[in-house]
Amino acid sequence: MFVLLLVLIVVLFGFGFLNPIWWVAAASAVLVFGAAQYGRRGEGGGWDRDGSSDRGEYRDRRRHWARRRREVRRDSEPRR
Numbered sequence: 001m002f003v004l005l006l007v008l009i010v011v012l013f014g015f016g017f018l019n020p021i022w023w024v025a026a027a028s029a030v031l032v033f034g035a036a037q038y039g040r041r042g043e044g045g046g047w048d049r050d051g052s053s054d055r056g057e058y059r060d061r062r063r064h065w066a067r068r069r070r071e072v073r074r075d076s077e078p079r080r
Contacts, residue, residue, distance in 0.1 A: 005033050 009029045016023035 005029065009033070 009026050012022050012026035012029060014022075016026060
């Protein structure tokens with residue numbers, strides 16, 4: 001993905017010598033790439049590359065409630 005985006009930026013920059021609007025497109029691609037890298041590093045609540053995130057607490061809470069529902073269901077089932 002990184003290489004593909006880098007090639008895209010270089011090509012758009014090259015086309016900028018024909019028409020300056022392509023330089024705007026290249027600059028936009030750089031900004032999109034920067035935003036994607038910034039979000040990937042986990043800053044601002046995004047996911048980290050190692051799989052951890054700010055959402056870990058949410059996941060733990062969901063697991064707790066799922067476990068609690070199973071216990072309640074098991075307690076409310078008739079004994080055999």
